[in-house]
Amino acid sequence: xxxxxxxxxxxxxxxxxxxxxxxxxxxxxxxxxxxxxxxxxxxxxxxxxxxxxxxxxxxxxxxxxxxxxxxxxxxxxxxxxxxxxxxxxxxxxxxxxxxxxxxxxxxxxxxxxxxxxxxxxxxxxxxxxxxxxxxxxxxxxxxxxxxxxxxxxxxxxxxxxxxxxxxxxxxxxxxxxxxxxxxxxxxxxxxxxxxxxxxxxxxxxxxxxxxxxxxxxxxxxxxxxxxxxxxxxxxxxxxxxxxxxxxxxxxxxxxxxxxxxxxxxxxxxxxxxx
Numbered sequence: 035x036x037x038x039x040x041x042x043x044x045x046x047x048x049x050x051x052x053x054x055x056x057x058x059x060x061x062x063x064x065x066x067x068x069x070x071x072x073x074x075x076x077x078x079x080x081x082x083x084x085x086x087x088x089x090x091x092x093x094x095x096x097x098x099x100x101x102x103x104x105x106x107x108x109x110x111x112x113x114x115x116x117x118x119x120x121x122x123x124x125x126x127x128x129x130x131x132x133x134x135x136x137x138x139x140x141x142x143x144x145x146x147x148x149x150x151x152x153x154x155x156x157x158x159x160x161x162x163x164x165x166x167x168x169x170x171x172x173x174x175x176x177x178x179x180x181x182x183x184x185x186x187x188x189x190x191x192x193x194x195x196x197x198x199x200x201x202x203x204x205x206x207x208x209x210x211x212x213x214x215x216x217x218x219x220x221x222x223x224x225x226x227x228x229x230x231x232x233x234x235x236x237x238x239x240x241x242x243x244x245x246x247x248x249x250x251x252x253x254x255x256x257x258x259x260x261x262x263x264x265x266x267x268x269x270x271x272x273x274x275x276x277x278x279x280x281x282x283x284x285x286x287x288x289x290x291x292x293x294x295x296x297x298x299x300x301x302x303x304x305x306x307x308x
Contacts, residue, residue, distance in 0.1 A: 035093045036150070042086040047145050049079040050110070050138045057130035061205055069127060076118055076130070083111045094152055097164025103148040108168055110140035112175040116222050120179065123218060126207055132182055162237050170230040170255070174290060176223025177262070181287030183216035184280040191277065213276060216283050217269060224262045231259060258290045 053075040060068045087108065090098045098104040117133040190206050193199070206212065234252070265282045269275065 035089060039086065039089050039093060039150075042082065042089070043145050043148065046079075046083060046086060046107070046110075047138065047142045049082055050114070050134060050141055053079045053114075054131060054134040054138055057134055061128060061131050062201075064205055072130065073118075073121065073127060076114065076121075076134070080111065080115055080118060083107075083114070087111065091164070094150065096151075097161060097167070099164055099167045100151050101149065103144045104151075105167070105171065106140045107144035107148065109171050109175065110137040110144065112168070112171040113137045113140070113178060116172055116175040116179055116219065119222060120215065120219055124215060126211060126215060128205060128207060129183070129186065129215065132186065133179055136178065136182075162233065166230055166233040166237065169226045169233065173223045173226035173228075173230055176219050176221075176226060177258070177283075177287050177290055178223075180216045180219035180223060180283045183212050183219060184283040184287075187212040187216065187277075187280045188284075209276075213280060216280060217266075220262055220266060220283055220286075224259065224266055227255065227259045227262075231255065254290075258286055261286045261289060 053072070056068050056072045056075050060072055087098055090104075098108055114134060114137045117130065121127055121130070186206060187209060190202060190209055190212065193202055194209075207215070261282070265279060265286070269279055
C-alpha cells in the first residue's frame with residue numbers, strides 16, 4: 035500500500051493545480067464553458083484526496099494528525115471541501131480560484147515534507163481524536179474562506195467607490211452575494227467548531243486527566259467561536275449587515291491566526307502533542 039500512498043502524495047498537487055487552472059481560466063474568460071466540468075474536477079480531486087487520507091490512516095494505524103505536514107494535507111482537503119459545500123449550497127462557482135490556491139500552497143508543502151510515521155503516541159491513534167482535529171480544521175477552513183470573501187468584498191467595494199470597472203468588477207459577484215458567501219462560510223466554520231468543542235469537552239478530560247480549561251488553545255478556540263457566534267446571531271436578527279459583518283469576519287480570522295501562533299510558540303498546551 036505504501037507505493038500507492040506515495041504516488042497519490044506526489045499526484046495530489048497536480049490535481050489541485052489542474053482544478054485551479056480550470057477555475058482560473060473560466061474566471062478570466064467570464065464564460066460558462068467549464069461551469070460544470072470545473073466542479074467535477076474539484077469533486078474528483080476531493081475524492082482522490084479523501085482516498086489518500088483513508089489509506090494513510092489504515093496503513094499507519096492513526097489519523098493523519100501526528101505532525102504539522104500531515105495536518106497541512108488535511109487542511110488543504112478541508113479548505114477545498116468547505117468551498118465545495120459552499121458552492122453546492124449557493125451554486126455560485128466564480129470564486130473558486132481564490133480558495134483553491136490556498137489548498138495548493140498547503141498541499142505542496144505537505145507533499146514535499148511529509149513523513150511516514152508508524153511509531154506515535156498512543157493517544158494519536160484515537161479515531162475520536164482524529165474527528166476532533168479534522169472538524170477543527172474544517173471549522174477553521176470555513177473561517178478562512180469567510181475572510182477571503184470578506185477581503186474580496188472590500189476590494190470590490192473600493193473598486194466601485196473609485197469608479198474602477200475592470201476585471202475584478204466584471205468577474206466577481208455583487209457585494210450582496212460576496213456578503214452572503216462570507217456569511218454561509220462563517221456558518222460552516224462555526225458549525226464545525228461547535229462539533230470540535232463538544233467532542234473536546236466530552237472526550238479530552240478522559241484522555242488527559244490533568245487537562246485544564248485554562249489551556250491557551252482552548253481559550254483561543256472559545257474566543258473565536260464566541261466572536262463568530264455573536265456575529266451570526268446579530269446577522270440573523272438583522273442588526274448587522276454589509277461592511278460591518280465583513281470586518282468582523284476578517285477580525286475573527288486574524289484572531290484565529292494570532293491565537294494559533296501564540297499558543298504554538300509561546301503558550302504551554304497539552305495540544306502540543308500534535
